[in-house]
Amino acid sequence: MKVWIDQDLCTGDGLCEEIAPDVFVLLDDGLAYVREGEKVFAAEKGNPEGAEGLAVVPSGQEDLVVESAEECPGECIFIEP
Numbered sequence: 001m002k003v004w005i006d007q008d009l010c011t012g013d014g015l016c017e018e019i020a021p022d023v024f025v026l027l028d029d030g031l032a033y034v035r036e037g038e039k040v041f042a043a044e045k046g047n048p049e050g051a052e053g054l055a056v057v058p059s060g061q062e063d064l065v066v067e068s069a070e071e072c073p074g075e076c077i078f079i080e081p
Contacts, residue, residue, distance in 0.1 A: 001062050002054040002080040003069075004041070007031045009076035016072060020064035023057060024077075032076070054080060 003023065005016075010031045016024035017032060025035050033042040034055035041053025057065050069077040 001057040001065065003034050003057055003065050004051055004054050004078050004080070005032050005034055006050055006076045006078065007033070008050075009074045011074040011076075013073050016068040016077060019068045019071065020061055023055065023061055023065055024068060051078070 005024075012026065012030040012032065014026050014032070017026050023034060024032050025040055026032050027040070027042055027044065029044070033040050033049060034053060035041065036055040039047060041047050041055055042049050047053060065079060069079055
């Protein structure tokens with residue numbers, strides 16, 4: 001499973017980071033980004049973001065990522081098989 005965030009839709013609520021901190025992180029711009037280990041998929045970190053920044057979901061985190069997507073008020077979390 002892979003996941004990405006559309007930063008244009010992100011409300012910066014932070015629920016995703018609360019639910020699955022191993023997968024999501026809020027940066028100084030107030031928006032959420034996906035992470036893969038220490039790699040954060042954000043332009044400010046020198047990495048692709050949005051649909052180009054697909055992160056592999058760690059084993060055992062799948063249910064938390066689905067919950068994050070369901071709870072997201074901005075509906076900005078997209079899951080790919």
